[in-house]
């Protein structure tokens with residue numbers, strides 16, 4: 001039997017019960033709009049939004065609403081981290097399948113609320129609809145910039161070092177559902193070092209690094225094949241796909257690690273004594289010659305050709 005019908009107001013009331021507070025949020029759920037406090041010292045406000053669709057970004061019947069809720073908030077927090085900002089308020093708009101609207105709403109909240117609490121984000125509003133279509137979740141998160149941020153994609157310079165915060169590849173084996181937003185890492189890094197460019201790895205290191213290169217005026221980069229930190233999942237997936245693990249580390253999406261670009265001497269300092277709890281690897285160098293290249297362990301250099309999200313042809 002389907003759940004007893006619970007109206008939109010009851011769903012919102014339950015969500016409100018789970019929402020925590022934040023000094024930056026004067027008024028959260030319950031009025032026509034939320035009221036946010038202007039950040040101290042005129043710090044810029046950073047805003048990001050992501051819409052996730054059942055059947056495209058997740059499969060509700062397979063993953064369940066708790067995992068979906070977690071992921072929808074986590075990917076937004078990852079974008080806030082990618083600006084080196086501190087998250088403040090989250091807004092969650094949902095189109096719920098009518099059949100199970102209340103239990104899906106509950107499940108989404110069970111995934112989101114602990115994550116919001118862990119990163120001190122206040123669930124400050126949203127919109128709730130039920131319909132005969134699939135689940136759609138749209139999350140918006142605001143954040144406060146931390147000086148000298150926000151850090152954009154556009155500040156890379158030739159000679160800079162390219163670093164990543166963790167092992168890459170194979171997230172499809174399950175990690176993609178529970179990404180750890182690198183908020184803490186980003187805030188540690190911006191405190192410690194002048195960051196030239198920053199991005200979170202949602203499409204894969206190769207594609208996302210190209211975003212930095214493009215936004216930084218058409219630069220290039222060489223990635224060192226043996227310096228790319230390989231996640232065990234990249235090796236596991238390689239056994240299934242028949243492709244080299246490095247392909248997975250470079251091209252798989254949804255790692256949600258950070259990729260940062262810093263001056264070479266800054267990279268040396270960071271690698272010699274990384275901020276507490278931050279794992280860093282130097283994977284390559286920014287160059288003035290446009291294009292993305294791979295340096296093999298035998299020093300042979302070959303172009304990396306991006307062939308869409310799930311295939312990267314870098315092999316001979």
Ligand code: ADP
Nearest residue numbers: 012015028029030031032092094125126127128
């Ligand atoms: P209105 O009709 O004025 O748009 P709603 O009834 O849609 O107001 O929303 C009432 C309050 O509940 C608002 O503060 C809104 O931000 C909040 N809200 C609605 N849905 C959600 C949700 N899914 N998550 C968090 N807050 C929500």
Ligand code: MG
Nearest residue numbers: 126127128129
């Ligand atoms: Mg409304």
